[in-house]
Structures are given as C-alpha cells and as structure tokens.
Amino acid sequence: MSTKKCCLGIVAIYIVCAGCFVAKPASAQAYRLPAAAFHPFGRSIINEQHNLELISSACQVGFRYTGTKFQLTVSIPSWMHHNYLQYELDGVYQKRIRVDSALKEPIEITAPTAGAHTIWIYKATEAHTGAIILHAASAQDIQALQRPAAPLIEFIGNSITCGAAADASEVPCGAGPYHNQHNAYMAYGPRVARALGVNYIMSSVSGIGIYRNWNSDNPIMLQVYENTDFQVQSQHRWNFSTYTPQIVSIALGTNDFSDGDGKTPRKPFDSATYVLKYIQFIQLVKTKYPTAQIALLSSGMLHDKKREQLQNCLTTVKEKIDALYPSAKPVALHFFQPMYAKGCTGHPSVEDHEVLAKELIPFYRKLLSN
16 A cells, blocks of 8 residues: 555544655654644543544644644544634744545645744634544654643633634635634734733634523523533533633623524513623632633623623623622723724624734733733
C-alpha cells in the first residue's frame, strides 16, 4: 500500500497508522502526533476512538514545527455536511478552512518560508454547530504547544459572543446554513484577550438568554452551562476544575428582549424574572469559580427603552449579588454604546466586533489590575 493510501485510511476508519510517512533524513524528521498528545484550550473531549473533539467557540490547539508543510487529519460527525476551522500562523491570522464531510485527505497548510513555525488552529463555529474531530497532526519536528501561562477570561454569551453571522466575506448573508458566517476568532472576546495578552475560553450559544431565548422559553443558559456541549440532554458534564478564570464575563439579555419571529406567542419582557434568573445563574457560576471577578455586559444591539431597561436590570442584579457576597469583589458593569450592526441578520460584523473590543479593552484592563 502506498503512503498516500495509508493516510487516507486514517479518516475513514479512525485507526492510527504508524507508518504513514516515509522516513526523512535525521536533519528533517517527519513526525505524526495523535490527537491524544494535543493540548486543547477550550471545551473539548477525547472520544472513544481517542480522537479530539473541539466543541466550544474558538477552542484551539497549537503546534511548533519546521519546514513549509503542516497537515491536520480531521473529520466531522456523519450527520454534518460541513463545518469551519480557522488558523493563525506565526502570530498572524490567516483564514477560515471549510471542513467537508467528504474530506478524505489531511488538510495541508503551507508556510511561505522554511524554518521554524508556530500554528494555532481554532474552531470557527459554536458548540451547537457540532464538533470538529481532530485525529492527528503531521509536520517536521512537530511539537504540541500549551497556552502560555496568563490570566484567563471566560466569555459567556449568545450569538454575539460566538461571532455568529459576523463574516460574510466568503459566503453571503442568507446563503446556506447559519454557521457559514461564524468567525469566533474575530469576535469581541478573543480580540480583547489578544490585545491584553491573556487567555480566554468561550461559553456561548446563539439565541440563548437568561430566562428565555430568542424565540422559545428554554433551554436557557442556567440549564445547559454545566454540560460540555451546552445541549440540555447532553451526557457529558464539563469539568470546571480544568480552568480557573480570573474574570467571568457574562453578556446575556439581547434574546430575552427579543420579539421573536412574530409567530410564536411571546409575553412582554418580565424584568423581575430576568433579575431572579440572572442571580441564580451567577450563583451557579460562583459554585464553579468562587474567586472569579464577575463582569456583566449590556447589549449594544438594544436601543432606547429596551436599552435603559436592560441597564436597570443589570444594576439591580449587581446590587443583589454584592449584598449576597459581601466579601467578594463587587460585580463589574459595562454598558455598551448603542450600535447599528452591519453583520448578517442584525448581528455585529467582523468590523463591528473590533469596535466592541476597543470599547471593552480599558474595562477588562482595569479589572485585571485589581
């Protein structure tokens, strides 16, 4: 069997093929790292086939290697048609990569020059889009990287936090499935983290709210936060000891205020229920991260009366949480400037996320220094 055919078999039957690469001279050895040797950052699992499933938005893996060629053996669940990765090479963002269900060969990324390189691979889409399954990575002198030690921010939120509907540069708005315009790397949270030199994880679900969702009453974030993939019926519970964020940033409210699709019955916004459920959710978060600073963000997508009402609710939540936890750091609030978003279906575009991030950087910088 040729080397190429052997490698193709990895994707088809999920078997580690130890001889997939022809031996190289000692000065330029090729190595193949199985997924179990990776160091993922973000919500992920090692599945029964010993492959790595990237689950949460911007969940990432990094590698150091030499030469111009880097290969990543990857697949998606059988029920999916396609999904998206994106990558950063030598500290510079490159592009999204479409992963199709029919993919049979490893994804190959070519560096412009030989020598040493660093690459970080990110899941461009959110947890509800489905996992992206990594089987192996191959390159000369390859090493799996861990994220450098740094403070950590967890960004909890909805489609805005996901970077959903933000990037129509490749697929126009409205064309194909919802996740075609996802770009988690360019969302406000990762932008803030990169600007401040800190690590981040993203816990976000499109359409979700504090006491009701965009067009339904449940499941709300309180019901799914403890599940690895944010699915209410999930069998996988997330291990919260994996990370210890210094700041937990929560941006939930846009969908609670939504008028829905205009067809499904929807009651007027209930501020008392919103405040009650928000308090309950923060209490849940505090059971996971007792020492984390809680930061609450409003929504730049809301205007006029809705904007004012959300800000009043968040102020009440802060007052009640501060009273319940007098020895903890006070809850921090940030109220966004109103924005008329230019992305798909009223979402912030990639350029809008840059505006949001610039507004937020001083806020988080101050919290990190406390």
